[in-house]
Amino acid sequence: MFKQFLTTMLLFAAVLTASAQDTRLFETRIYYTEPGRLEALLTRFRNHTTKIFEKHGMTNIGYWVPLHEENKLIYVLAYPDRAARDASWKAFGADPEWVKARTESEVSGKIVSKVESIFMDATDFSPKIKSSKSKKERVFELRTYTTNPGKLPDLLARFRNHTLKLFKKHGMTNVAYWTVNGKDDTLIYILAHPSEEAGKKAFDAFRADPDWVKARDASEVNGKLANKVESVYMKATDFSTIK
Known part of the structure; x- marks a missing residue:
């Protein structure tokens, strides 16, 4: 009887652990800007990009700039899965609000020189x-x-x-x-x-x-x-x- 009870409790604990694990897809994105253009990128994210991400079902996790490197932004987004991620980015890229924000922010020149992407699981x-x-x-x-x-x-x-x-x-x-x-x-x-x-x-x-x-x-x-x-x-x- 005790053995059966113990087995049941262990299975219950395993189910709880599995349900507690975050199953979303995470993506670390690293943006390298043209020299002196980091502030322009941050302004665009602050005023437009993060809001448009959320509009298209992307979850903003965090945004950081390295202490000892210039012209670099590191951020993490989360999505339900890879298919949702791809659909969200497609919709984002075609969004007139985003196109307008990008165009206006680049009147003085291109901002981003390179983007790196890493897909991750918690x-x-x-x-x-x-x-x-x-x-x-x-x-x-x-x-x-x-x-x-x-x-x-x-x-x-x-x-x-x-x-x-x-x-x-x-x-x-x-x-x-x-x-x-x-x-x-x-x-x-x-x-x-x-x-x-x-x-x-x-x-x-x-x-x-x-x-x-x-x-x-x-x-x-x-x-x-x-x-x-x-x-x-x-x-x-x-x-x-x-x-």
Whole structure:
């Protein structure tokens, strides 16, 4: 009887976990502007683009500019699925309101020189993504991990069981975690810190934490998990839904 009850509860917990996972398609878009044209791009997004995105069923997740790079905007959108994404962008591109805004904003010249796009899925341990505006100014850190072959599941397990809790312990705010469509070696996530200095100090403390050292060593008995880690410190734009 107890065994049957335990099995039922485990199945119920699995259903709850599955239902809690965000199943939307996410897209990170990186815009590189012509020299000196970032402000023109931000103005267009602030006054027009974000509203037209929402009009066509796209959800604005967040908008950021790197602290140490010029002429660059990084933002994330969410859609129900890939078909909805493609339909939304098609409608957006043909929208007279968008065409007018784009044309008027480029009277003085082209704004965007290059666009990069990354399609992503939320991990099962990613926090629920919602609009958030901190009362205190903070910075965000976009981190991209590339794993050794076959090691992504082990990396995800380590984050799920240990890393997120230890980040929180050291004052870092977990914002979102994604894997990349079509790639079995990439984890992308965003943290928030009071400042860049605070973020770097928090990571120093994290790396020296005996609980982290134990978790890392246990997960890498059969080899190192990540072979490349990239970090970009960013500040939220004034129109970002996450600040």
